[in-house]
Amino acid sequence: MDDLEFRRRILADPNDNSPDLSAARNESIVNRKLYDELLQLDAQLEKAMKVDVPDDLADRILFHQSGQPNEKPKSNRFHMAIAASVALAVGIMIGQFNHFTLPSAQAASIGQIALQHIHTEAPFVNTVDESVSLQQVNAKLLPFGPSLSDLPGHVTYVNHCGFGDKNALHMVMDTPQGRVTVFIVPEESKTMTAFNDKQMNGIVMPIKNASLIVVGEKGQDVMPIIKSIESDLYWQI
Structure with a gap:
């Protein structure tokens, strides 16, 4: 075509x-x-x-x-x-x-939406490496409020995406702990929550007026990455 x-x-x-x-x-x-x-x-x-x-x-x-x-x-x-x-x-x-x-956006948890999104996007995002810079990541973050002072790994892909009935930041990076997918969603979760399926596991972390989500392969420890990103996030206001 x-x-x-x-x-x-x-x-x-x-x-x-x-x-x-x-x-x-x-x-x-x-x-x-x-x-x-x-x-x-x-x-x-x-x-x-x-x-x-x-x-x-x-x-x-x-x-x-x-x-x-x-x-x-x-x-x-x-x-x-x-x-x-x-x-x-x-x-x-x-x-x-x-x-x-997405018809399941209202009923499903944020973690379940993240897992569904990753499975859907995998054929595309797993085959690209855009060598994204910190400046490019912050440009994509601009509509959501925060910026990053550093990146905990090599970013291969970043873009906006549909996340349930909202827009979100979708970022994929290679880190010392392995490849992870990161979402920043403008919907604040109430508590830090772990979630998983047969192939992946992840954590939802509440941040200022939003949720930070990090997902890795089954058994992968994503806590160091989510803590690193959380500590590097800052708001202009």
Whole structure:
């Protein structure tokens, strides 16, 4: 699949998981970043669309309509048609973008979402080495608040990603303790929590207004890495 065909199909339906599109998605860093950016855009749009509707909105509309004179029925029908069109457009937009949201995000723990994300991304991130600098990492961290004064290993990959119904920092690095995946999620966990599956284990550490997650291979001690990152994080404000 050439680049033009990939872009046409991923923009038309980012949720298309057909084998040829999935393979093309992981063929290059450019393709993967486009896919990640679409996920990020979707999360931002979905958040912007979440507007609370007043409980008494229906009563207020009915009251307003009942108090209007009847000499302009055409004008009233025109306004109602416009309102219906706007409601339909918003419904279509919400339906179009909802396909990015992970259905398990509300029910699953942060650790479970991290494990699911790593398994999904492994075919791509395990084959790249972008030799990411500290400055590049801090540029990606900027939307989340903190910065790092140092890195505890060689960073092979860093980007924003969709994490449940939020955006997060996704970073992969080689350390003296082995390869680890790091997430910084703008959702503060209540306590430090360990989690695992048959292949990996990790720790969620609450930090200022966020959660720091480090995941390694099964049996790998990730505590030194999470402590190192925690001590190197700082906030400008």
